Amino acid sequence: MNMGNERGYLAIVLHAHLPYVRHPEHSDFFEETWLYEAITETYIPLIKTFKRLADEGIRFRITMSLTPPLACMLQDGLLKERYLRHIERLIELAERETERTRWLPEFHRNAQMYLEKFHEARRIFRDEYQCDLVAALAELQDRGCLEIITSCATHGYLPLMETSREAVRAQVKIAVDYHRRTFHRNSQGFWLAECGFNPGDDEYLKQEGIRYFILDAHGVLFASPQPKYGVFAPVYCKSGVAAFGRDMESSKQVWSAREGYPGDYDYREFYRDIGYDLDYDYIKPYIHPGGTRVSTGIKYYRITGKTHDKQPYDRERALRKAAIHAGNFMFNREKQIEYLASVMDRKPIVVAPYDAELFGHWWFEGPRWLDYLIRKVTYDQNVFKLITPGDYLNTYQRNQVSTPSLSSWGYKGYNEVWLEGSNDWIYRHLHKAAERMSELAKAYPSSDGLRRRALNQAARELLLAQSSDWAFIMKTGTVVPYAVRRTKEHLWRFTKLYEDIRRESIDEGWLSDIEYRNNIFPEIDYNVYAKA
Amino acid sequence: MRNLENATENSLSQGTGPSEAVEIHVSEAIPEIQVIEPRELHVGESPIQYQRAPGHAWDSQNELPGGYGSTRVVLMVRDPYWIHAYWEIAEDISDMVTMALGPEGWLASRKALRVHDVTDIEFDGNNSHRSVNIDIGEHATNWYINVDRPNRSYCAELGLIGHDGRFVCLSRSNTVRTPRAGVSEVIDEEWMTISAIERYYPKPTAIPSSPEIVSAISERMHLDIGSEFVSEISSPQMAQQPRPREFWLNALVEVIIHGATEPDACLTIQGRPVKLRPDGTFQARYALPDGEQVIDIQAISKDASMSRSITTRLSRNTW
Numbered sequence: 001m002n003m004g005n006e007r008g009y010l011a012i013v014l015h016a017h018l019p020y021v022r023h024p025e026h027s028d029f030f031e032e033t034w035l036y037e038a039i040t041e042t043y044i045p046l047i048k049t050f051k052r053l054a055d056e057g058i059r060f061r062i063t064m065s066l067t068p069p070l071a072c073m074l075q076d077g078l079l080k081e082r083y084l085r086h087i088e089r090l091i092e093l094a095e096r097e098t099e100r101t102r103w104l105p106e107f108h109r110n111a112q113m114y115l116e117k118f119h120e121a122r123r124i125f126r127d128e129y130q131c132d133l134v135a136a137l138a139e140l141q142d143r144g145c146l147e148i149i150t151s152c153a154t155h156g157y158l159p160l161m162e163t164s165r166e167a168v169r170a171q172v173k174i175a176v177d178y179h180r181r182t183f184h185r186n187s188q189g190f191w192l193a194e195c196g197f198n199p200g201d202d203e204y205l206k207q208e209g210i211r212y213f214i215l216d217a218h219g220v221l222f223a224s225p226q227p228k229y230g231v232f233a234p235v236y237c238k239s240g241v242a243a244f245g246r247d248m249e250s251s252k253q254v255w256s257a258r259e260g261y262p263g264d265y266d267y268r269e270f271y272r273d274i275g276y277d278l279d280y281d282y283i284k285p286y287i288h289p290g291g292t293r294v295s296t297g298i299k300y301y302r303i304t305g306k307t308h309d310k311q312p313y314d315r316e317r318a319l320r321k322a323a324i325h326a327g328n329f330m331f332n333r334e335k336q337i338e339y340l341a342s343v344m345d346r347k348p349i350v351v352a353p354y355d356a357e358l359f360g361h362w363w364f365e366g367p368r369w370l371d372y373l374i375r376k377v378t379y380d381q382n383v384f385k386l387i388t389p390g391d392y393l394n395t396y397q398r399n400q401v402s403t404p405s406l407s408s409w410g411y412k413g414y415n416e417v418w419l420e421g422s423n424d425w426i427y428r429h430l431h432k433a434a435e436r437m438s439e440l441a442k443a444y445p446s447s448d449g450l451r452r453r454a455l456n457q458a459a460r461e462l463l464l465a466q467s468s469d470w471a472f473i474m475k476t477g478t479v480v481p482y483a484v485r486r487t488k489e490h491l492w493r494f495t496k497l498y499e500d501i502r503r504e505s506i507d508e509g510w511l512s513d514i515e516y517r518n519n520i521f522p523e524i525d526y527n528v529y530a531k532a
Numbered sequence: 533m534r535n536l537e538n539a540t541e542n543s544l545s546q547g548t549g550p551s552e553a554v555e556i557h558v559s560e561a562i563p564e565i566q567v568i569e570p571r572e573l574h575v576g577e578s579p580i581q582y583q584r585a586p587g588h589a590w591d592s593q594n595e596l597p598g599g600y601g602s603t604r605v606v607l608m609v610r611d612p613y614w615i616h617a618y619w620e621i622a623e624d625i626s627d628m629v630t631m632a633l634g635p636e637g638w639l640a641s642r643k644a645l646r647v648h649d650v651t652d653i654e655f656d657g658n659n660s661h662r663s664v665n666i667d668i669g670e671h672a673t674n675w676y677i678n679v680d681r682p683n684r685s686y687c688a689e690l691g692l693i694g695h696d697g698r699f700v701c702l703s704r705s706n707t708v709r710t711p712r713a714g715v716s717e718v719i720d721e722e723w724m725t726i727s728a729i730e731r732y733y734p735k736p737t738a739i740p741s742s743p744e745i746v747s748a749i750s751e752r753m754h755l756d757i758g759s760e761f762v763s764e765i766s767s768p769q770m771a772q773q774p775r776p777r778e779f780w781l782n783a784l785v786e787v788i789i790h791g792a793t794e795p796d797a798c799l800t801i802q803g804r805p806v807k808l809r810p811d812g813t814f815q816a817r818y819a820l821p822d823g824e825q826v827i828d829i830q831a832i833s834k835d836a837s838m839s840r841s842i843t844t845r846l847s848r849n850t851w
Contacts, residue, residue, distance in 0.1 A: 096817075099804075099816065099817070099818070100786070100817050100818055100819055101818075101819055102802075102804075102818055103818055103819065103820065103821050103825060104819050104821050107819070159609065160608055162608070162706070162708070163606055163706055199709075221715060222711065222712045222713075222714065222715060222716060223716065224712065224716030224717075224718045225716055225718040225719055225720050225721060225722065226715055226716045226718065226719050228721060236724045240724065277782075279786065282817065308778070308780050397725050398723055398724065398725040399723065399724060400721055400722065400723055400724075401722040401723060401724045402716075402722075405711045405712050406609060406709070406710075406711035407711065412611060413611075414609070414610060414611035414612070414711065415608070415609060415610050415611065416610050416611055416614075419608055419610050419616055420610075424616060424618070424674060425674075427606075427608065427618065428600075428606070428618050428620070429596050431606060432600050488594070488595070488596055491596055492594050492596070495597075
């Protein structure tokens with residue numbers, strides 16, 4: 001990256017993650033729709049936005065973390081087929097909606113907008129990228145727009161995995177290896193699940209050639225010795241891996257439920273979906289197969305205000321607001337960076353990480369806001385440039401040495417979200433399974449045949465049980481039975497594999513069945529658990 | 533903090549949990565309690581103890597085991613002021629405890645957790661900066677422990693206290709370090725260029741002071757701007773609109789126009805083609821706004837030689 005007259009940098013980091021929700025044993029499985037909705041509403045709109053900007057010759061840099069479970073799902077043949085079936089059904093529903101709303105112009109316009117969006121999603125997914133969105137992202141990386149980084153193998157929350165160093169190392173190494181196979185290059189950075197960091201974890205990142213990771217603000221601000229530049233420059237851990245801290249001001253403008261942009265009254269209301277609003281018999285073919293009303297993705301209202309009496313969504317008005325908000329965000333960064341540059345003896349970096357699924361899925365106008373922001377940053381100002389943390393480290397190779405603090409970006413900033421009354425029961429089992437996995441790897445090095453398959457599958461089941469998503473769902477109380485079931489199911493399978501391997505009586509039929517169901521990381525090597 | 537059925541909490545300071553068990557002990561001030569070297573009493577792993585249901589498919593009857601047959605205690609950090617302990621005591625410890633405390637002592641003993649502050653020391657069982665005994669009762673399996681000082685290291689011993697006050701350690705935990713709750717007091721600067729380390733001491737610049745940062749962060753914690761609200765995409769519960777406080781009512785009107793004609797005819801409603809089912813029936817559905825709608829339904833035969841039309845006038849008036 002060429003360093004010019006700019007006074008500082010903005011690093012936008014989009015963290016794309018979904019837990020591994022693949023259920024070949026059911027023909028229609030509700031939790032899989034998390035993936036389908038995210039494809040239609042977030043991943044395709046982001047890919048489309050970035051590609052259009054690149055085609056227009058606009059130079060920009062965005063960092064995207066793509067977790068291995070999400071990448072594996074996006075590359076899975078069964079889920080690709082099922083996504084096509086899902087989008088076909090949505091197109092059919094949107095067609096019916098354009099008819100039904102014919103006499104209500106304000107709704108008819110929106111029905112047509114959804115119909116066009118769904119047609120476009122199908123075209124981009126099926127025709128433009130041959131159902132391979134990972135390849136679409138890789139292409140954007142090759143064109144110099146994206147820096148794609150990996151994350152913990154199954155989004156395992158590292159600070160609560162401490163009792164097994166082998167398990168922490170495996171969450172890092174399996175992800176890095178998978179990333180290299182997928183993108184044919186090394187991941188420069190590493191997104192720690194939930195920004196969860198325990199001092200010392202950086203050693204494992206170092207071993208795998210990772211150059212940086214990102215923490216919440218206090219993870220860096222409370223580092224020791226005191227970081228001279230706060231969160232506006234990285235610090236090196238003793239291992240030499242850099243830690244970047246999240247900027248609170250830019251986070252608040254986008255994230256905050258109260259004062260953030262996404263709550264603007266002109267934006268689309270997330271909660272009023274026709275899956276809940278319309279006549280049951282009419283909507284039944286498009287909701288949960290069991291008949292429970294769920295979201296369809298077609299939502300006709302704007303937030304309107306703190307009222308139940310919602311007004312119809314006005315797309316043009318919402319997009320005008322997105323442009324205003326992009327301008328406001330840029331202006332605030334200009335002021336912030338000008339100030340920082342005046343008190344620092346180097347160019348500051350403002351790191352703004354967000355969940356990718358905020359853009360499009362929750363904040364419907366989010367991808368357009370990003371589009372406007374990138375254009376404005378390019379043409380309307382010269383105070384700062386977009387950058388990736390990796391680019392920044394190429395320019396500023398010399399950084400302060402400081403040990404970041406244990407921290408996360410969850411509520412209250414530490415481990416409480418994943419360790420409280422609703423979910424603390426899982427750790428005695430997860431820790432035991434992790435210890436047993438290492439025990440197996442050490443007891444049976446370089447196995448082959450059936451035992452090797454069983455050992456690899458044991459590693460997959462352990463990894464899937466470790467996803468931070470299950471503890472998080474138990475805490476937030478959304479689909480708790482599903483999260484509990486997933487945790488118990490993976491642990492139960494792991495334990496059976498452990499016993500079978502120990503007793504040297506592996507049930508091949510059963511093993512084949514679970515290999516088929518839980519097929520994440522096809523090329524996993526259990527030997528990773530032998531080393532701490 | 534909630535008190536759960538088998539999870540309780542305790543405090544190394546004043547505490548918000550059950551407080552009668554709280555005492556701060558400086559280790560040398562409690563000579564009457566003999567800490568027994570845990571290694572002598574460590575119980576090895578017993579055979580796996582849990583049930584497997586018949587068949588191989590997991591179902592909800594296949595609960596996780598209640599324990600793994602070994603005595604152990606594990607600590608985890610929750611935040612700068614709280615740590616969490618979980619433990620298991622194997623059933624076959626009685627012989628060893630009887631040996632240590634005598635048969636009567638064993639019967640009269642109480643389960644306890646002894647939490648040690650082991651910051652910056654090599655803990656040998658006797659040299660902690662301070663420790664606290666927590667009476668964990670018969671049935672608890674885990675405990676939230678309030679520790680008053682952040683940025684310290686803690687280790688716990690799981691054991692029994694005999695009627696004579698002696699402590700028998702059954703298992704010693706891992707050591708955990710709680711995080712700092714504010715800006716580091718260390719201001720020495722060390723700089724590194726990758727692959728070369730050097731030092732220099734420039735004058736301090738204007739980063740916010742510790743109280744400012746701490747208050748900004750605690751403000752953020754209350755704003756709920758974490759990542760969490762989108763970590764999980766579209767669960768049915770989350771997608772439901774939060775129930776409004778005031779009483780409410782929605783009423784919409786839709787009309788269904790249905791009928792039949794020759795299966796190979798061409799049918800239009802308000803000039804727009806409508807698909808016929810193979811038996812010639814049709815159905816169209818419209819949301820009806822206030823005002824008047826004139827609906828002309830027309831069928832034309834396949835060879836366009838014949839046609840029929842029906843016109844309906846609908847009006848809706850909401851008040």
